[in-house]
Every structure is written in C-alpha cells, then in structure tokens.
Amino acid sequence: MQKILAPSILSADFKILGEQLRQTAEAGAQYIHFDVMDGDFVPSISFGMPVLSSIRGVTEQVMDVHLMVTEPIRYVKAFKEAGADFLTVHYEACEDLHRTLEEIHKYGMKAGISIKPNTPVYMLHPFLKEAEMFLIMSVEPGFGGQSFIPYSLNKIQELRGLLEEKNPEAAIEVDGGIYHRNVGEVLQAGADVIVSGSGVFKGDIRENTAKFMEILKQYE
C-alpha cells in the first residue's frame, strides 16, 4: 500500500498558511491533516469550518479532518460542505459511534475512528468493518509538539493484525510526536498514514517533507 504523509497544520504559520501548504504539496505530501478542537473533548480550541473552506480553495491535497470534539455527529454535514474528504471522530466522544459513521458515509466522506493513548485497541472490534481509516493517537490529543508514546507501536501492530482479517483495505493512521528519526519504526509496526506537525512545519518545510517522503517510499 502507498504510504501517505499528512502534515498537521496545527504547527503551521497561519499568516502564510497557503504558501506553506503549497510547499508540502510540491514536496509530495498527499494529505493535509486538519485538527479541530472544541475546548471540551480536549482542553484547547483550534479552528473549524471557515478555515477549512478557505484552504480547500488553495490546494488539491486530500483534506483529512480529525474532530477532537464531543458528539461530532452534530458537525458532519458542515464539514462536508467545508470540503472534508476524510472525517475522523473519536471513539471516546460519540454516544452512538455506529450512527456517527453512517452519517459520515451518508454525506459521501470516508470515515475514520480515532482512539486516545489509554483506549485499548479491542474497543474497536465492533467497528472494524465500518471505517476506512483508524487513527492511533501516539500523544494525548490536544497539543502539538509532545513526545511519541512508545506503547503506541504495540497498538499499531495489534490493529494491523485485526484489520488483515476483518478489513484489509482500511488504513492505519498514526498521529503525534513523529519525526524523521522515529517514523521508520511507526511504518515498520504497520502504519499507512503518518501525521506530523512539528516534524514538517518547524524548519525547512520543503526539505522536511521531502525527507519524510523518501523514508515513506522505503516501506511501500
């Protein structure tokens, strides 16, 4: 399977966001990871639909939207209209996850399910055939720039094994604390989509992205 880089714009410079997205696209990043925080499910507040609509107009990259929001079902239609391609919700944030995933599919988006670092992979069992992507958070959701939690590697391996049997087409995305120095072990464990904020946007964006793409290719 092709390996994908999804730069997380949480670490971008919003004064020149369009230009920074262009640099990631030109260096090969296929997705843009768009973190939405509501100040309730996570302590921080980030950005929402108006920012997504605005960047949708300046790049062809796939919009990979990660809702760190309580009861995200309330916003499915709005994020579709703003330009989301993937809509990922948290297992821990949904009263009825089956219905939330159905709603995402009803609006023609691909659905993702995310779990926090302390949520075991077995909680995903009832939903393995209901999503196109599964997001393992390798830091506590809420802030960029944290350290990768090593136990996440075991969770990726466990999930890979389950998906091979139940939903081999589904992708595993991993998010938090990923840099050039550790992305190899994340890919080796079974990840398909790599989210990186600080690792892409701190320093030379073109060079950082190109180096990630070079490493990703070695694991295809």
Ligand SMILES: O=C(CO)[C@@H](O)[C@H](O)COP(=O)(O)O
């Ligand atoms: O969702 C989150 C944090 O909640 C992540 O997407 C971070 O934005 C990743 O940032 P780095 O750890 O790569 O700086």
